[in-house]
Amino acid sequence: xxxxKRMFELTQRIAELxxxxxxxxxxxxxxxxxxxxxSYLAESIVDSYYKNKIAKNFSYDGDISYGS
Numbered sequence: 001x002x003x004x005k006r007m008f009e010l011t012q013r014i015a016e017l018x019x020x021x022x023x024x025x026x027x028x029x030x031x032x033x034x035x036x037x038x039s040y041l042a043e044s045i046v047d048s049y050y051k052n053k054i055a056k057n058f059s060y061d062g063d064i065s066y067g068s
Contacts, residue, residue, distance in 0.1 A: 007045075007054060010035065014049050024050060 017027045032042035
């Protein structure tokens with residue numbers, strides 16, 4: 001799986017957990033467990049997501065954009 005596709009999946013999961021009312025710390029812990037990430041990496045991804053440093057959409061086929 002490409003890194004871009006994986007990052008898209010991570011951002012989608014962050015958005016889902018955020019809508020469920022989880023805090024940033026809880027989201028980072030959940031991502032780490034679900035995707036087998038080191039805690040510092042999961043925390044960095046969540047932090048970057050909340051600082052809008054990660055694109056929140058991705059196009060699998062080049063035409064249709066998925067995500068927010």
